[in-house]
Amino acid sequence: MDLNVFARSILVITEKNMRIYYFKGPVVVFGLLFPLIMFLTFFIGRNLDLVLFFPGFLGMMLFFTASSVGPLITPWEKREKTYERLVSLPVILESIIVGDLLAGAIFGIAITTIVFVVSAGLLHLPLVNAGLLAISFVLGSVTFAALGTLLASPTTDNPSNIMMLSSLIRLPLVFVSGIFIPLRQLGGWEWILTSLSPLTYLVDLFHAALNGDAVYPPWMDALVLLAVILVFIWGAKVIQKRNLVKGI
Amino acid sequence: MVLPCNFESGTPFMYAIEAKNLRKSFGPVTAVDDVSISIQEGGIFGFLGPNGAGKTTAIRMMTGVLIPDAGSVHILGTDINKDPLTAKLKMGVIPENGTVYSDLTAEQNILITAKFYGMDRAKRKARAEEILARLGLTERRDDLVRTFSKGMRQRISIACAIVHSPPVLILDEPTTGLDVYSRRLVIDTVRHMNQEGSTVLLTTHNIEEANALCSTISIINRGRIVATASPEKLKKTFDTSRYVEVAFDQAVGQEMFAAPGITRAESWGDKWRVYTDEPDLAVKALASLAERDHLTFVSIATSNPTLEEAFVNLTAGE
Numbered sequence: 001m002d003l004n005v006f007a008r009s010i011l012v013i014t015e016k017n018m019r020i021y022y023f024k025g026p027v028v029v030f031g032l033l034f035p036l037i038m039f040l041t042f043f044i045g046r047n048l049d050l051v052l053f054f055p056g057f058l059g060m061m062l063f064f065t066a067s068s069v070g071p072l073i074t075p076w077e078k079r080e081k082t083y084e085r086l087v088s089l090p091v092i093l094e095s096i097i098v099g100d101l102l103a104g105a106i107f108g109i110a111i112t113t114i115v116f117v118v119s120a121g122l123l124h125l126p127l128v129n130a131g132l133l134a135i136s137f138v139l140g141s142v143t144f145a146a147l148g149t150l151l152a153s154p155t156t157d158n159p160s161n162i163m164m165l166s167s168l169i170r171l172p173l174v175f176v177s178g179i180f181i182p183l184r185q186l187g188g189w190e191w192i193l194t195s196l197s198p199l200t201y202l203v204d205l206f207h208a209a210l211n212g213d214a215v216y217p218p219w220m221d222a223l224v225l226l227a228v229i230l231v232f233i234w235g236a237k238v239i240q241k242r243n244l245v246k247g248i
Numbered sequence: 249m250v251l252p253c254n255f256e257s258g259t260p261f262m263y264a265i266e267a268k269n270l271r272k273s274f275g276p277v278t279a280v281d282d283v284s285i286s287i288q289e290g291g292i293f294g295f296l297g298p299n300g301a302g303k304t305t306a307i308r309m310m311t312g313v314l315i316p317d318a319g320s321v322h323i324l325g326t327d328i329n330k331d332p333l334t335a336k337l338k339m340g341v342i343p344e345n346g347t348v349y350s351d352l353t354a355e356q357n358i359l360i361t362a363k364f365y366g367m368d369r370a371k372r373k374a375r376a377e378e379i380l381a382r383l384g385l386t387e388r389r390d391d392l393v394r395t396f397s398k399g400m401r402q403r404i405s406i407a408c409a410i411v412h413s414p415p416v417l418i419l420d421e422p423t424t425g426l427d428v429y430s431r432r433l434v435i436d437t438v439r440h441m442n443q444e445g446s447t448v449l450l451t452t453h454n455i456e457e458a459n460a461l462c463s464t465i466s467i468i469n470r471g472r473i474v475a476t477a478s479p480e481k482l483k484k485t486f487d488t489s490r491y492v493e494v495a496f497d498q499a500v501g502q503e504m505f506a507a508p509g510i511t512r513a514e515s516w517g518d519k520w521r522v523y524t525d526e527p528d529l530a531v532k533a534l535a536s537l538a539e540r541d542h543l544t545f546v547s548i549a550t551s552n553p554t555l556e557e558a559f560v561n562l563t564a565g566e
Contacts, residue, residue, distance in 0.1 A: 005333045005366070012363045019360075020351045081347045085405070088311045088341040089364045090333050245315045247274065247308065 001092075009091040013099025014106070021069055021076070022107060026163050031068030032111065035061045042180055054125055055206035056179035059140065061115050063199050064170070066108025066141040070148020071159075071166040073100050074240075078157035093244065097149055097236050104145030109137050126211055132218060133209035139225045140202040146232035147198075153239035155246075178203050183215045198228040262325050264289045264416050264447035265310060270319035272305050279305040281471040283319075287449060287464070289415075292442050294462030295451040298563050302471040303451040304344050307420045310449070311341045323416055337365060340414035344421045344451075348404045350394035354385055357393060358407050365412035372411075379407045382440075383433055399430030406434055410441055417441055419450040423457060435461065455556045469563040482558040492530050495519040495546040496538065504541070507533035519547070 021027060039057050077083035119125060127133065151166045177199035186194055194200050201221040208214035265287040272280045280302045287293045297303045308314035310321045312328045321328045328335040348357045355376055362372040380386045383403040393404055409417060423431045438461065442448050452458050458465055459479045466476040475482060495518055505513035505522055509529030513522045524530035527550045538545060
């Protein structure tokens, strides 16, 4: 395989996705407004410690933004009948998956960085480890952009079906990831349930980078996220390859 | 790699498209059954068949959009399933079920497609300008494609397919549903690309289009290729179905056509269609019958065998 052509195909697909899908209604609603409204709903008027809960909010923001672009792309392209043309261009399945993933990840990093910079400036938030924060941004955005790509993989040409499935999976994850209840206060089955969510490890990484009060060692959080990225990409590839075999 | 040789000159050559034993089933339905085609460089090859014959499924396998159950496809010597990136770089494709991005402008669609083929900025821009002018879309270059008619979208689709001057151009039903102007532009562009060196494979169920454009035609029916030849050879295969169309100044009955060389006669509006194996004999018989019964010819015309007849005969039972 020609690696230059492969890399080029990924970059052009990413560019195409950024031009077309960043300003689509579902991305704006589910990626920007939704996490903001959730934050306001849970935090305003409750006199909560913002420094303690800010890593959770940042994790939620990155989670929603990074995972909002991917679910839209493939179903939208199948409905608009642009997907078949894309597949006939010099691309392979991996180019499409990674291109979709990168578009979601860049969106997640860009929006969450803006939110972090504005919040840190206004609220004078602590920052223990800037390098770790940057790594957390990258790992978190790629993980949840990969989730978005996986969610887009089932066969449908109706984007609203996938957005519904996406909400069905993403919303419960928010509640079991140490965002609204700090991990240290959990025990028993709640602890086990929380350990199953990849978002838990991103929030924990943010705790390590911002406040220095993580529960798990950062290397462990990072390894879990890396493993989750591989599983999500593998899952997306298996499902999309099956779709190509079935011709759907 | 062992290359095939030209039968007359003995020089080796590479097939532009070589599909071997392609097979694809969807559940219990076999859409393509053991299809093999070999297309030499430089020609326009037509894939003709009724709706549901398996044309699009075969094309989707040849363009790497659909993974075959069995068989292989080589584009200028590159196996599309083993090295899809290299094979696809050699192709330009208009899928039947594919269109361009309606959220991008006409020019943006062409430019972003050119990027997939690694064309540099200056070349992309120059080529986009040239193609937009050729397809009559220069004035609409900055308009979003969502505001375009179907014919204009198809012109952008063909612009994207030819932006990199591909050695192989594959078009699935490129003129279906188009207005006369867009259809003519698409056909002219196909001819132009062929003259510039592209080998063209197109599917159509428009027999006249295939007849006018293609140097070789494969007729596919129920997933199998039933004939492959030049349009003229295919017509001659069914030479026996020729007829003479005749009209007289007076009404005549069927019994009048009982003459040597006439196999049967059918009333055809205000005319009679007289079927024959030997048009010369039939015309002479008709002249002598007209003389005998004091009839005047209003019109008389002999038909040549048509590709449509070959098509209907080969796909009989559909």
